[in-house]
Every structure is written in C-alpha cells, then in structure tokens.
Amino acid sequence: MKIFISGGAGFIGTNLTSTLLSQKNKVIVYDNLTTGSTKSLPLDNKELKFIKGDVLDYKNLSSSMKGVDIVYHLSANSDVRKGTNDTYLDFRQGIVATHNILEAMRENGVRELIFPSSMTVYGNAVKSPTDETYGPNLPISLYAASKLSAEGLISAYSSMFGIKAWIFRFANVIGPNLTHGVIYDLIHKLVKDKNKLSVLGDGTQTKPYVYTEDIISAILFVQKSANENINIYNVGVNDEISVREIVSIILKKMKLKNAKVDYAKTKAGWVGDVTKFKLELSKLNKLGYSPKYSSSESVEKTVESLLLEIGYKVDE
Numbered sequence: 001m002k003i004f005i006s007g008g009a010g011f012i013g014t015n016l017t018s019t020l021l022s023q024k025n026k027v028i029v030y031d032n033l034t035t036g037s038t039k040s041l042p043l044d045n046k047e048l049k050f051i052k053g054d055v056l057d058y059k060n061l062s063s064s065m066k067g068v069d070i071v072y073h074l075s076a077n078s079d080v081r082k083g084t085n086d087t088y089l090d091f092r093q094g095i096v097a098t099h100n101i102l103e104a105m106r107e108n109g110v111r112e113l114i115f116p117s118s119m120t121v122y123g124n125a126v127k128s129p130t131d132e133t134y135g136p137n138l139p140i141s142l143y144a145a146s147k148l149s150a151e152g153l154i155s156a157y158s159s160m161f162g163i164k165a166w167i168f169r170f171a172n173v174i175g176p177n178l179t180h181g182v183i184y185d186l187i188h189k190l191v192k193d194k195n196k197l198s199v200l201g202d203g204t205q206t207k208p209y210v211y212t213e214d215i216i217s218a219i220l221f222v223q224k225s226a227n228e229n230i231n232i233y234n235v236g237v238n239d240e241i242s243v244r245e246i247v248s249i250i251l252k253k254m255k256l257k258n259a260k261v262d263y264a265k266t267k268a269g270w271v272g273d274v275t276k277f278k279l280e281l282s283k284l285n286k287l288g289y290s291p292k293y294s295s296s297e298s299v300e301k302t303v304e305s306l307l308l309e310i311g312y313k314v315d316e
Contacts, residue, residue, distance in 0.1 A: 004068040004110075004258070006055050006076030006101060009036030012116065015212045016072065023043050025091055030055070030064055035078055038179045040293040042072045061154040063303040064103040070112040070181040073101045076146070079180050080120070081205040081270045083142035086112045091245050094146025095153070102157045114219060117151055119208075119236065120144035121169060127261045130278035132169070132232050141272025145216055151232075158229050166223050168215075171236030175212030176309070182243060182269075183302055186250050191312065196260045197251075199267030203244035206255075216292040233287075236279040241295040249296070253303045254312065 003020055003054050007013050008029030013036065020027050027045045032054040042048060053060045055075050065071070077083065077093040098115075105113065119131050123138040139145040154165045178184050182200075189197055218235045226233070247261055284290075293301065 001067045001116070002028070002067060002256065002279050003070055004028045004030065004065050005074060006030050006097075008072070009033060009037065009038055009041060009050070009072060011036075011077065011175075011177050012118065012173060012212060013072075013074045014040035015175065016078045016178050016216050016219070017041060017048065019216050028068065030061070030063065032266050033074065035144045044109050053191060055100050056092060058100050058104065060105055061100055065104045065108050065110065068108070068110055070114065071101060071110055072114040073098065074116060076116075077143060079138045080141050080143040084271050084309055087142060090142040090146035094150045094191070098150040098153050102153060102163065103127040103192060106161045111163055112194045113154065114223060115148045115150065115154055115161055115165060117167050117169045117232075118273055119171055119234065120147040120279055121150065121151070122274075122277070125277070128276075129278040129280035130234075131285055132234055136163075140274065141243070153232055153237060163230055166208070166219070166226065166231045166233070168219060168233055168235045169212060169279075170215065170233075171208035171210045171277075172260055173212060173215050174298055175208050175215075176302075176304055176305045180304060181310060182246060182301050183250070183299065184306065186247060187254070187303065187306055187310075187312075189256055190250065190256060190259065191310065194254075194259060196262065197247070199243060199264065200264045201243060201264050201273065202265060202267050202276070203247065205243055205269060205273065205275045207274070208238075208240045208279055208300045209295040209302075210291060211293045211301060212308070214293055214298075218284065218289055218291070222287065225287050225289075233284050234279045234281055235282060235284060237291050237293070237295050237298070238281060240276075240278055241299060245296070246299055249299050250303055253300070253307060266311060 009031035083090045
C-alpha cells in the first residue's frame with residue numbers, strides 16, 4: 001500500500017513508519033518537525049518519502065496526499081499542558097488540522113483513515129472501567145476536547161463522503177523515542193539534579209500505560225479485523241500504575257536511592273489532568289487482540305530505552 005502519515009516524525013510516528021516499511025509498504029511521512037525529528041526515521045529506505053510540511057498548509061497537504069491508499073493522521077499537540085497557556089493550540093493542531101486532513105482525503109479520493117484519539121475524551125468518567133459506549137463524554141482539557149471534536153468531524157465525513165475510519169482511544173503511550181510525558185520529564189529532571197526530584201501532583205495519579213509496540217500491533221490488527229464505517233476501540237492494558245510507582249522504577253533504574261522526592265499537595269499534576277482512569281478493553285479482546293506488556297513492564301522498558309538514548313551513565 002501507499003501510506004500517508006501526518007506527524008510521522010513524532011514519537012508514535014517513527015515507530016509506526018519503521019513497522020509499515022518492514023511490511024513492504026510505501027510510506028510518505030509529512031511532518032513540520034516542530035516536535036518530531038528525522039533522526040529516528042530510516043531515510044535511507046527507498047520506499048520512504050519525507051515531506052517537511054504543516055497540516056495547516058492545506059495546498060501543500062493536499063498535493064502531498066495524491067495517490068495514497070490510506071492516511072494515518074498522527075499529527076497533533078502532544079503535550080496536554082500546553083493548551084493551558086495557548087488556548088488556540090489544540091483548536092489549530094487538533095480540530096482545524098483534522099478538517100484539513102479529511103478535506104484533502106475527500107479531494108484526493110482517499111477512503112481510509114486511522115486516527116489516534118485518547119482516553120482523555122471520557123473526562124472524569126463515573127463508570128470504571130470505561131468502555132467505548134460510555135457517555136456523555138465531558139472532556140476536562142482542551143486537548144481532550146480537540147480529540148473528541150476530531151472524532152465528530154471524522155464521523156460526519158464518513159457519513160457524507162464515504163470515508164472509512166478506525167478511531168483508537170489510547171491509554172498513555174510510552175516507549176522508545178519518547179519526547180514528552182511524566183517519564184520523560186522525571187528522568188530529565190534527575191539528569192539535571194540527582195539529589196532531588198519535584199513531582200507534579202501528589203503521586204497518586206493512577207492510569208494505564210501502554211507500550212508503543214502494543215499500540216502499533218493493535219492498530220494494524222484492528223484495521224484488518226474491524227470493518228464498520230466507523231470503528232472505535234479503546235487501546236491500552238488491563239492494569240494501571242501510579243506516579244509514585246513510576247518514580248520508584250526510575251530511581252531504581254538510575255541508581256538514585258538517596259534522591260529526595262517532593263510531591264505537590266494537589267492531586268492533579270496540572271489543570272485538565274485526569275487523575276485516575278481504567279479502560280475497559282473487552283471490545284478489543286473479543287476481536288482477538290490483547291497487549292503483550294503490562295503498565296509496569298511498559299514503564300520499565302521505556303525508562304531503560306530513554307536512559308540509553310540520552311547516554312545516561314549510572315554511578316557505581
């Protein structure tokens with residue numbers, strides 16, 4: 001297949017690109033490199049074409065999409081907290097960008113779309129674990145609102161213009177090439193100061209963490225196995241892990257048992273932080289898929305890969 005990936009130079013995108021190329025696909029990666037990087041892309045692969053471009057540049061986006069079979073729309077603001085300071089960020093990068101993707105697909109006759117949404121669309125759900133039929137969904141961050149809005153646009157374009165879509169409501173995704181999030185932040189704080197660590201929130205925030213390998217295999221499995229016009233699936237793991245447990249794993253891997261950890265007094269780490277969440281995965285499991293790694297295993301593997309990437313030397 002000829003595949004178009006917006007945001008393909010980002011965290012999930014680079015891992016996905018390598019997998020799709022290994023399956024003998026032709027891949028176009030379209031990315032403005034604001035947060036992504038080509039260093040993790042196999043640019044020497046003749047089946048990969050990299051285009052530096054912004055999804056908000058509709059003319060360039062549409063011309064770059066000509067002749068493709070399927071679109072993976074991964075570009076978005078990846079840091080939920082940034083929407084607090086720039087309230088237009090998620091509107092532009094989430095809603096307007098998704099409209100541009102869909103319109104470019106319509107114009108070019110592309111009929112299949114993969115879209116990574118988020119478990120944050122459920123907000124502070126009163127039902128736990130939360131399944132795909134839960135509602136009403138009341139997001140508590142602009143990031144989550146943009147994801148839910150994008151889902152609505154995709155549904156409308158599917159109905160009006162015959163676009164088939166797979167929408168994935170991801171748990172927290174972690175793994176190699178990680179560029180943001182709690183694990184990334186905590187490790188980089190400790191690299192700067194090995195003696196103390198300040199943590200956003202009181203550390204009791206508890207959520208599922210899923211490894212990129214599981215995310216990618218789930219996407220490809222569901223895309224082949226689910227055939228509705230709109231296919232919505234939670235993707236995560238069957239357990240959760242707290243921030244305090246994550247801190248413990250990081251300190252152990254970095255051999256910093258004497259570092260002083262200061263937790264905030266507030267439960268939430270930031271405005272819009274969903275502090276406790278559990279995904280219902282029975283729909284995904286019934287389709288025949290289950291993740292390989294648990295939350296704790298995913299965290300451990302991610303910490304190890306990130307420390308290796310930054311060349312962290314453990315003091316003996």
